[in-house]
Amino acid sequence: MPLDRKTYPGLYNALATPDTVLELDDVADDVAAEQETLTSESPEVLADSSTSVMDGLSSLQETLKHVLKGISDSTESEYKRLISNCDTFLKEHSLLQDGESLFSRPPRREAAYLIVAWIMDV
Secondary structure, three states: OOOOOOOOHHHHHHHOOOOOOOOHHHHHHHHHHHHHHOOOOOHHHHHHHHHHHHHHHHHHHHHHHHHHHHHHHHHHHHHHHHHHHHHHHHHHOOOOOOOOOOOOOOOOOOHHHHHHHHHHHO
16 A cells, blocks of 8 residues: 555655655555565474574674674774873973873873873874
8 A cells, every 4th residue: 555645644744844755655665565575484483583593693793702802902902002102202202201101090180281292293
């Protein structure tokens, strides 16, 4: 059944504005196509497919854990490289003493200004 102005006037008026042209026939075609993808499988078939979906999701989760571990390892090494570069810059400009790091606990009161100075120099 097509979604047209006569069949669904309230919906048509709510969605259609003078500035946009809403192709309700296209919407109806999309809905019909999606409904064709729905199946009326037996509960056993649905249970089997849901088990395979869960297995697939479990496998995907394991793969993502492995990939994300690599990303987090590389991110950590990149952060350490940036910290070292910032500390080196600050020492070269006598803003830190040898053996000090800007990135220590508790943070220095002027840390934000020193980081901005380093960023502006890069």
